[in-house]
Amino acid sequence: MKIAANTVVAMHYEVKKQGENEVIDSSKGGEPLSFIYGKGFLIPGLEQAMQDKEAGDSFSAVIDPSSxxxxxxxALSQRLPIDVFDHIDEIHEGMTLRADTDQGQQSVIITKIEDDFVTVDGNHPLAGLTLEFDVNVVSVREATEEELAHGHVHEKASSCCGDDKSDCCD
Incomplete structure (x- = not known):
């Protein structure tokens, strides 16, 4: 079966910054990543690269930042006086916070603390990077009606939700 809309895909992946050997993220050595294809679970460029692949296929894809x-x-990175953070017990670099902006609440990461200033960044940590993916498609199957209705993959192709739907569903 080929990967297409509303199929459940299980895959192993490894992702690096283009031209670098350091692995940013990987499922290798663990459980494969499973998702319903075509529901926006993956970044657009990787999802497009997966179209029509089948179980057993391995491929590499280079995805530019726009995809x-x-x-x-x-403009999403700002240097703020440290006293803006007085209401927080402890701050540290790498910490993620919710900030009120003109566009509403937004996640920001503290990227630098120096002297009396804190730099926060509202960009995604991988924004601006061209990424290299190595992918192994483990399995492809049709999503069940229940999975499509719930919007996520269930552990088994049969129901994982009890009669009250509280076991795995929101």
Whole structure:
């Protein structure tokens, strides 16, 4: 069966920044990543690269920022006085916070703390990067009606939700 809309795909992947050997993320050595194809679970460029692949296929894909996590926007990085954070017990670099902006609440990451200033960045950590994926398609099957209705893959092709739907469903 080929990967197409409303199929459940299980895959192993490894992702790196283009031209670098350091692995950013990987499912290798663990459970494969399973998702319903065509529901926006993956970045657009990787989803497009997977179309029509089958179980057993392995491939590599280079995904540019516009088809991954977007371009990096300098305007989303700000240097703020440290006293803005007085209401927080402890702050550290790498910490993610919710911030009120003109566009509503947004996640930001503290990227630098120096002297009396804190730099926060609202860009996705992988924004602006061209990414290299190595993918192994483990399995492809039709999604069940229940999976499509719930919007996620169930552990088994049969129902994983009890009669009250509380076992795995929101």
């Amino acid at each position: 991954a996590y977007g371009e990096y926007h300098e």
